[in-house]
Amino acid sequence: MGLRKGLDISMYDRKTLSEVIPGDVILHPLYRSDGLLFITRYKTFSKSIYSHIRKQFNSKLPILTTSIPVDEKLLESLYSDPDFILSLKSVFEIHKSNAQSNIQFQDFIDCSYFHPSADIKIEKDTSQKINYPLLNWDIVNSTFDSERIISRARVVSERFTNIFKEDESLYELYLSLSNYHDVLYIHSINTASITFMIGLSLELSDDELINLSLAALFADIGFINYSESEFSDYLNTGRLDKKMFTEHIKGSVEIISKSKFCRQKDIVYGILDHHEEYSGTGYPHGKVSEDIHLFGRIISIAQKYDELVGGYLLEEIYYPFEALESIWYNNHSKYDSRIIYSFVSKSKIYKLGETIQLNRETVGEVIGFSDYLNFPLHPKVKLTNGKIIDLKNNSEALF
Ligand SMILES: [Fe+2]
Numbered sequence: 001m002g003l004r005k006g007l008d009i010s011m012y013d014r015k016t017l018s019e020v021i022p023g024d025v026i027l028h029p030l031y032r033s034d035g036l037l038f039i040t041r042y043k044t045f046s047k048s049i050y051s052h053i054r055k056q057f058n059s060k061l062p063i064l065t066t067s068i069p070v071d072e073k074l075l076e077s078l079y080s081d082p083d084f085i086l087s088l089k090s091v092f093e094i095h096k097s098n099a100q101s102n103i104q105f106q107d108f109i110d111c112s113y114f115h116p117s118a119d120i121k122i123e124k125d126t127s128q129k130i131n132y133p134l135l136n137w138d139i140v141n142s143t144f145d146s147e148r149i150i151s152r153a154r155v156v157s158e159r160f161t162n163i164f165k166e167d168e169s170l171y172e173l174y175l176s177l178s179n180y181h182d183v184l185y186i187h188s189i190n191t192a193s194i195t196f197m198i199g200l201s202l203e204l205s206d207d208e209l210i211n212l213s214l215a216a217l218f219a220d221i222g223f224i225n226y227s228e229s230e231f232s233d234y235l236n237t238g239r240l241d242k243k244m245f246t247e248h249i250k251g252s253v254e255i256i257s258k259s260k261f262c263r264q265k266d267i268v269y270g271i272l273d274h275h276e277e278y279s280g281t282g283y284p285h286g287k288v289s290e291d292i293h294l295f296g297r298i299i300s301i302a303q304k305y306d307e308l309v310g311g312y313l314l315e316e317i318y319y320p321f322e323a324l325e326s327i328w329y330n331n332h333s334k335y336d337s338r339i340i341y342s343f344v345s346k347s348k349i350y351k352l353g354e355t356i357q358l359n360r361e362t363v364g365e366v367i368g369f370s371d372y373l374n375f376p377l378h379p380k381v382k383l384t385n386g387k388i389i390d391l392k393n394n395s396e397a398l399f
Pocket of ligand 1: 220248274275
């Protein structure tokens with residue numbers, strides 16, 4: 001499909017995930033079942049990405065790939081080919097129906113090359129310098145059902161984007177993050193989106209929400225002081241020695257200080273405390289419970305959740321359901337459980353009538369709880385095959 005002018009090779013292919021081979025480049029982003037980013041567009045498939053994909057996604061999921069180098073010329077040809085746009089649209093529709101969130105076509109395409117036509121309209125401001133939404137605001141719509149929370153999110157998100165447009169030093173920080181390692185970039189954006197939602201559930205003010213999201217976005221920017229191979233070593237071994245803990249936190253604070261906007265007390269403390277643990281077992285100072293800045297307590301929960309679902313460290317990867325369960329029950333003492341409780345209570349997660357993806361193939365609808373007060377994360381679920389499972393008794397049996 002889509003032959004390149006003068007060349008007898010295909011500009012792009014529509015493949016299922018099982019047909020992808022190492023070296024193929026994906027032409028659009030891939031979103032996880034919780035609506036957060038899994039890989040960015042133009043990522044080359046490697047064996048390690050492939051092994052992660054196999055656990056998270058259905059092998060029949062279609063994607064668009066290319067086997068030729070992605071450059072401006074290729075992207076201009078692709079985006080001026082109506083067949084490519086139609087293919088993108090059709091693949092997007094399938095991805096949208098698979099993700100339990102509100103991903104938008106404008107997140108799927110490259111706005112730098114896309115020329116909207118009469119039948120496909122996008123609202124995105126293509127003049128903005130940042131070509132990826134800084135925070136995944138769409139996810140708010142599918143996470144909350146309170147109109148009040150959703151409209152607050154819309155207002156604050158606009159302010160957040162405007163701050164980046166107007167403040168050159170913040171944009172520079174974003175650029176250094178996006179030009180470093182993919183994993184750090186995706187993890188930072190996802191963590192910022194999650195903290196934003198947690199902040200909304202904790203009724204933080206608009207200014208606090210902006211500062212919290214900024215602290216989360218740049219909490220780990222200090223890693224850019226390490227070479228990419230040192231960072232990859234950390235991802236492969238999952239080991240962060242004491243020195244690296246202390247240094248990356250210090251590095252993040254030093255780097256964000258280049259931006260006047262970021263030199264605010266709660267942003268700095270949020271970053272300084274993001275590896276402290278509620279039980280006093282964290283780094284760098286072993287602070288306990290509320291001695292840890294609220295932003296630090298929120299960021300640590302968001303980072304842990306995204307780390308487990310993103311599967312960045314080692315080869316471990318969790319479904320959203322497993323990750324939340326692991327943080328709530330297994331690591332209870334490390335996190336401020338009131339924050340998790342407030343988020344879960346106000347969100348649509350684990351609510352009657354909502355859908356849960358239990359594993360790659362199993363999706364169920366929440367039909368009730370046998371003990372909501374003690375086990376709010378363990379609903380009774382009706383699977384698509386009609387079988388009813390009470391997760392309070394047998395969540396283990398699913399995995
Ligand atoms: Fe960190």
